[in-house]
Amino acid sequence: MTSEQIRQVIIDILERIAPDEDLTNLDDSVPFREQMELDSMDFLDIVMELRKQYRVQIPEEDYGNLGTMDSTVTYLEPLLKDVESTV
Template identity: 40%
Template structure:
């Protein structure tokens, strides 16, 4: 998966969890849990949705990397794995 595909998957997954959120306001290093006001359950749903959307297995140990757009893209993209 390239970086563009990874970013699209992250944005689509976030949009499913937080409908109507202004994702264009998110900067690559913004902690989206805070910016989008995701609680723990919302974040878990995001991780599950992202895994389903991409087919990538995401373990509990991987979740700290999934708190920003750049972290998610790095985790998902071929050059960041």
């Protein structure tokens, strides 16, 4: 998957988790929690969706890498590089 495809996957997950959020002006360098009403359960839902859809295991100590869109895409690129995008 390319970085743009990974970004779209995350957008799709965020749209399902927080359907009332407007993601059109999402700033990729600002933490999700500063831009959206996400709690810790929502964050875990993101991790679980990645596991369910792409079999990506994200250890708890790596959760800090998923704070912004930029850091999330950077973290996921090597894990998803050989995965075919369904986006």
